[in-house]
Amino acid sequence: MSQQLLSTAWEKLNGHARHLCTRLKSHPESSDYLTWRQQFFQRRLRLGLWLGLFWSLIGAVGGLYSVLVEIEELRANVLTIYGDAAIADALRDLIIFYSLAVLVVLGACLVGQKTRWGQRCPVVWFLLFACSLNEFLGQVIATFFQIPLSPETLTFLAIAIIIPVHWRLHLIAQALPIAYYGIVYPAIGLTTLGTTNIYQLYSSGKLVEIAWVCCVSVPCCLSIRTVEAIGNGSSSSSASVSAFGFP
Numbered sequence: 001m002s003q004q005l006l007s008t009a010w011e012k013l014n015g016h017a018r019h020l021c022t023r024l025k026s027h028p029e030s031s032d033y034l035t036w037r038q039q040f041f042q043r044r045l046r047l048g049l050w051l052g053l054f055w056s057l058i059g060a061v062g063g064l065y066s067v068l069v070e071i072e073e074l075r076a077n078v079l080t081i082y083g084d085a086a087i088a089d090a091l092r093d094l095i096i097f098y099s100l101a102v103l104v105v106l107g108a109c110l111v112g113q114k115t116r117w118g119q120r121c122p123v124v125w126f127l128l129f130a131c132s133l134n135e136f137l138g139q140v141i142a143t144f145f146q147i148p149l150s151p152e153t154l155t156f157l158a159i160a161i162i163i164p165v166h167w168r169l170h171l172i173a174q175a176l177p178i179a180y181y182g183i184v185y186p187a188i189g190l191t192t193l194g195t196t197n198i199y200q201l202y203s204s205g206k207l208v209e210i211a212w213v214c215c216v217s218v219p220c221c222l223s224i225r226t227v228e229a230i231g232n233g234s235s236s237s238s239a240s241v242s243a244f245g246f247p
Contacts, residue, residue: 045125
């Protein structure tokens, strides 16, 4: 009986998935829509870059204060948690280098986006922007300091809300830090921080958080894509988009 229920539920799920794919594919993207999406994407990306730069400045000030002014307190806390006070010095160097790197990358994106080449390739700036904030850039830099970083999952959701188009790019940006944490760290042997196994710190609650944020942020993009596909090419499309507050 239970197998029949599971089989029926699976068939219904497949049917809904095929129906959604059919709806998405049955409405080819018009040139007007592509123009609008490109302009909207660039405007929202510029907004995201400014917000990211502002947030990163605040984070940099707070982080630098902690590792420069309160370094002795940091050493004591690190010794208690990880059993090695030397990690605090590595963390100090990491925060200094990483804070500067993020600000430089975001600033370069703001400048590069205004160039003629940058306007033709906004995807490059989006990936640099997303990877600067979701800890992927931090993970790569932190590897040289032997400090593993977990993905910044709430950033996934924030970026999806600010730039709710090009859902495939969001998937790529989300997959990079998760894959780096789950695949690259074990492959290079970076699985401990002091006397603590980092995957013991990665509790079931953290795993649920990652799954929840990914499940929310991806449908956030898919729902916009569905509405655009249904209304694409019709006069009602502009009205529908305006109803969502988009220009």
